[in-house]
Amino acid sequence: MFPQDAARNAARYLGIADRLLPGKITGFYVVGSVALGAWRPKRSDIDFVAFVHGDLDDRQLRRLRALHVLGNAATVGRSLLRADSSLPGTMNGTFVSMADVQEPVTKIHALASHSGWTFTRGGGFDVNPVSWKLLQQGGIALRGPDPADLRLDPEPERLRAWNLEQLKVHWKNWAERLLSGNAPRKPLVPAHRLAVSRVLGPPRLHHTLVTGDLISKESAAEYALDTFGQRWLPLVRAALAQREGEPFPVSPQPRELVRMAGEFTLEVVASAEDHPMPG
Template identity: 25%
Template sequence: MESTIPASLQPCIDAYLHALVSWHARFVGIYLHGSIALGAFEEGESDIDVLALIQGEWSSEEMKQFAAVHAQLVQQQPLCKLMDVTYIPLQQQSPSAIFRDGTFTTPAHLDATMAWITKHQGIRLLGPEPATLPLTVTWDDVLEAMRFNLDVYWAGKARRAYLFWFDYWVMTSVATLCRILSAIEEGEIIAKSVALQRWRERFPQRWQLLLDEAWRIRHHPDQPSLYHNRIQRKRETLAFLAYARARGGEALQAASRMHREKT
């Protein structure tokens, strides 16, 4: 087992692999991605992100059986509720199933960021080394995923302004947009806390209080807010969303122009 796996998670991962013993023939490979693979797992904040590549499609009956396996696993190892496991047929890379927040549901989707981290930084639990996997993902695919996040996902969230009354959405939006800008401008996928620290030193002074607030929510939620009231904080968060989306969009356009000029 890889030494980069936090020791506190090892019993959960061992129990998961043991629960799959009779199913091993159905898997191409199982890999850790996300914060663990990035060397940035945070107790109490991070999920245990797993990508499981399966042979062919599962029947509805097999889905039920596997859901029962997960339910039993959570009872034996409560920490396994933190597992965010995506099950994808390798050949089709089509929607299959996901175990998240203690629930086994469909559909699941293999996005470019997940595939990139798995192939380049993933930790093998079962199967061949991740670098040898036939995952057809390029950095352009990752950038296209970032574009979707900016133009669709976060544009949609910005239209639901009430969300940013709540701590969770303030922290998640600020940290995630910092991650997106790191991918677009620096060509690197990093964890949320690393992104908050990095961009605090790079953004204009205006945004430092908001980044500090996001850090407080993530790491010191019992401490009082740095803002006088939630209305002010919500307005600043929405303004930051507009700023980060515009900055990311301009960087993507510049990258596209450079690519066209080279070709």
């Protein structure tokens, strides 16, 4: 089911895109938390993959950058009023040439992407085996054929290795920063809240690595406790409270939450490294 607020934001964004780049966007698919049935009003962003006709020249890329601003202006305005730099409701997406739609996903080079405050030319993280699997299985088509008819190649044989690499490099480095006292920060977001907001990412990857299936952050919370033990309950409870917009627990203290997030993530990474490759 497509939540009404998310559908309204997506339709407005696509309408602005058509005015700036008439005739260019031939396929538009909502993925992420919406596709997983886990989207939360005022808490979640809206992820998409857009397929465009042909390439994008410099003028069109400039218009795409303008789309990033104009298409998210209302969301950014509301976030600034609430002093919320996470920009819930923002349209975050990747633009790919329709000519590449049937290529193996690791061979596809995105034309552009934007996420949060950032616009990127010539790249897009969400062109990867996990995102393509979700697009193929659960993507919501606002324009274009059903995802099952796109003949996508998410390279399922690479799924485990891709998840493991993300855990060993990106998430391990993130955990080590948390434990070093150099925790990542964002404007208006204390370090412990940023750490807590991201801590369900590693168990999601671990679950996919072990089972091959994709899950939401809420399901990752349950999986984390089932797999790694109830000692992480205070951390998981804080992560869910923040995701649901509920009052933040008074315990553990902020520094303790940052430490726990780092230690938990390293435990997830170590478990993933020890998990045997499928036969």
